[in-house]
Amino acid sequence: MLGLQTLLRAGAAAGRGAGRQVSSSFATGPRQGDGTFYEFRTYTIKPDKMKNFLELTGRNIHLRTVHSPMVGYWTLEFGGLNKAFHIWKYDSFAQRAAVRTALAKDQEWQEKYMSQMLPLLDKQENEIAYLVPWCELGSPPKDGVYELVTFQMKPGGPAVWGQTFKAAVSAHVKTGYTQLLGVFHTEYGLLNRVHVLWWNENPDSRAAGRHYAHEDPRVVAAVRESVQFLESQQNLLLLPTGFSPLK
Structure with a gap:
């Protein structure tokens, strides 16, 4: 702190x-000397699907966090509606690439989450940032x-x-x-x-x-x-x- x-x-x-x-x-x-960086991801959810999205994510997010640590996950109250914002931590770009490859091959993650989440999603954005x-x-x-x-x-x-x-x-x-x-x-x-x-x-x-x-x-x-x-x-x-x- x-x-x-x-x-x-x-x-x-x-x-x-x-x-x-x-x-x-x-x-x-x-x-940072150790190369740590953070990925900011913003998902815009279809207006009538936010409840479904949060319930689905809550049930399955453990399948994602076994691959890399999550800093935080929020919904927007003011400044934008129907949006979910989350931050992920990586030690290097090589680690992130390995995580993305592993997620693509993770059948349980793909079947239980991605296949059901994508129809709820309207748009997604990401940024890479350093402290x-x-x-x-x-x-x-x-x-x-x-x-x-x-x-x-x-x-x-x-x-x-x-x-x-x-x-x-x-x-x-x-x-x-x-x-x-x-x-x-x-x-x-x-x-x-x-x-x-x-x-x-x-x-x-x-x-x-x-x-x-x-x-x-x-x-x-x-x-x-x-x-x-x-x-x-x-x-x-x-x-x-x-x-x-x-x-």
């Missing part, structure tokens, strides 16, 4: 080095709701907007109203895109916290610096499914 002290130390170190050279808070190559170097994947203190905030930044990459983006995230963390679970930089999909995953106890605590943050001069100042590099932003409220590891 990325704690407040970790963010403060990292921010101070970046500030000391700012006078010596231009640097980025995001790597321009692999985001940024200054963030570790966190876990919530208890059950709650999740917010996925997607920022489409201006072209140029983290060397242009990385430090100000990090400062804006840090400012929100310091308010204490929400908990940061992960900051992900897209490698495949739309480039210059950053996903930030937050946890809140419930939608009302999130709303109250946001109101408080918008009146905090530290947050206002940090966001003002970062927003000059922003092209668009999307906020999704996610509800964890009963079979999601992150509740």
Whole structure:
């Protein structure tokens, strides 16, 4: 979990080095030394089939997770309807390729799940993303709701907007109203895109916290610096499914 002290130390170190050279808070190559990356998958389900989809997935998801670990599985409450969003963790692209091959050969998975799920599916999308170097994947203190905030930044990459983006995230963390679970930089999909995953106890605590943050001069100042590099932003409220590891 990325704690407040970790963010403060990292921010101070970046500030000391700012006078010596231009640097980025995001790597321009692999985001992690061990090569771990995350696949974001979004399924759009036919409007009258979401209940069937969730029941089918709940019964059979164990057939999928034996092949590779699932980080979380959610449905969208706000920001999009009839959608399921899930995150999968891989150690390397070779591992992912091996998993996909194994799934294609897994007769039980194909018969019990894929053959029945595909008629319920309207569209699917995926992205590959790395955790940024200054963030570790966190876990919530208890059950709650999740917010996925997607920022489409201006072209140029983290060397242009990385430090100000990090400062804006840090400012929100310091308010204490929400908990940061992960900051992900897209490698495949739309480039210059950053996903930030937050946890809140419930939608009302999130709303109250946001109101408080918008009146905090530290947050206002940090966001003002970062927003000059922003092209668009999307906020999704996610509800964890009963079979999601992150509740």
